[in-house]
Amino acid sequence: MFYLDSIKLINFRCYNNNDFTFSPTINIIIGKNAIGKTSLVEGIYCLGLIKSYKTFNDELLVKDGDNFYNLKGRFIESNQNIDFMIGYNEKKRKLVRNNQVIKKQSDYIGYFQVVMFSPDDIELVKGTPSNRRRFMDTYIGQFDKKYLEDLSIYKKILKSRNEILKDFNNNNKKIISLMSIYTEKLVEYAKKIVERRLLFFEELNPYIERQSLAISKQTERLNIEYVANVSVDCIEKEITENLVNDIYAKTTTKGPHKDDFEFMINNRNACEYASQGQQRTATLSLKLGLAAMFKDYNDKVIIILDDVFSELDKNRKNNVMKLLIDKGQIFITTTSIKDIDINILNNSKVIEISKENRDNE
Ligand SMILES: Nc1ncnc2c1ncn2[C@@H]1O[C@H](COP(=O)(O)OP(=O)(O)OP(=O)(O)O)[C@@H](O)[C@H]1O
Ligand SMILES: [Mg+2]
Incomplete structure (x- = not known):
């Protein structure tokens, strides 16, 4: 089994210095509009693909007023830790896997696969x-x-x-x-x-x-x-x-x-x-x-659903979830969990982001 165990975001989008720990199965990230749900899954996406799906401009990923960002992800594969790190500073990126600097992007991408669902x-x-x-x-x-x-x-x-x-x-x-x-x-x-x-x-x-x-x-x-x-x-x-x-x-x-x-x-x-x-x-x-x-x-799939649920009716939401469950580790952002099937909810980790837990760390 391969999954993202935790992530640290430093100066990434709206995050100063925040840690999140995840479930190997389903993670539901909930919170109000503009609180940082998309920013968190964008960080996960970037860990896999180096670039964002929202912008070509890396500068926009740096927290306003700062001049670098750092993303650190700890993955677990067959009980072993695999650490990925992306550092961005002065328009340069540094890619690291298990403390080894990786020079070529094509040597970094592809260790695991990311599938992103977005309203776009x-x-x-x-x-x-x-x-x-x-x-x-x-x-x-x-x-x-x-x-x-x-x-x-x-x-x-x-x-x-x-x-x-x-x-x-x-x-x-x-x-x-x-x-x-x-x-x-x-x-x-x-x-x-x-x-x-x-x-x-x-x-x-x-x-x-x-x-x-x-x-x-x-x-x-x-x-x-x-x-x-x-x-x-x-x-x-x-x-x-x-x-x-x-x-x-x-x-x-x-x-x-x-x-x-x-x-x-x-x-x-x-x-x-x-x-x-x-x-x-x-x-x-x-x-x-x-x-x-x-x-x-490869059986190392990270699946992200960013705000896709708000557009689907209850049936379709749960249908999609059921089809996804055995395919990889899942991250879902949503403003409300009320339509999510109780069986799915019971097997998920719900991560709530609020202004307090975002800014106080
Ligand atoms: N580089 C940046 N520095 C600081 N803040 C930023 C940066 N980029 C985006 N933001 C802000 O971060 C906040 C969180 O955005 P995000 O897209 O993560 O929200 P969200 O929780 O997904 O909201 P929604 O429910 O509306 O989709 C927004 O107010 C956004 O303007
Ligand atoms: Mg969002």
Whole structure:
């Protein structure tokens, strides 16, 4: 068994210096609006993924008026302690696992997997493709270190290629040969990324299907259709033949940085066809499917539900909980526990955050 036993947050969001201890099973974090429930689970998320799901700007995670933050998490695995630490100071991050400094992000991420449910998940269905690409990268990156590394190289090549395209000179031999080198490298890494994304959805879809049928009492079958911007068999042809368009657009217009995916409910596109409630359920099935897949993969899954319950009716709340219970350690934030099934509540640790216990420590 693997679980987060305790966390210490120093100068993180609204926390000065606070410790929390958790149950290996279900933790219900309760408190008034703006008291620090999301900040606490954001800290847990950051321990796994280094970055936040709420902001790209690390400075915002530092408590107002301070200039560093520290997150320390003690995990327990087969009765042994595993300590994770993230320190952020002067725009630099320090990553430590069991007192060993870890230099590369891709060596840090992936020891355990985090699945986050948030009300913003609806943007996965309705929002722009960049939301969905971020989703793919976050979740594939958590269990495939090679993918994170390939993606980072791809992004660097893309940036350099775009720099040249900004001011492309057809008569400059040096530029032309540089362009052909970048294009060749871009194709090489694009292929790795597209192949990995294809495989990801191939693996994930059976899990999602099962979860969607379970939530909807066998009426809705969800699967994800990956819409690759360049087809895996002709990546080289599609990217190289597109150079004229790229020169005209002054940027790389084809490649996995333009990928997308679609939610299909009973083979119909959910964005165009499904009701609001069905779309919401689809995002829950997606995340439930991920949790189930990660459990089979590594069985070190941290599941966070930030404020998701306020939007669900009592039945659906308890249904989702029941489907999640055996998949990992669970953290739920909510302002009220009144709709939570008594059996679930009896097996949970309820952690109340109030101004007094937050600021007095
Ligand atoms: N860097 C920061 N420094 C200090 N306070 C911050 C920082 N970032 C956010 N806050 C504040 O921390 C408080 C707690 O926010 P948080 O999102 O954790 O609340 P919450 O308990 O989840 O509330 P809700 O029930 O409304 O979702 C808010 O007042 C927020 O403005
Ligand atoms: Mg919140």
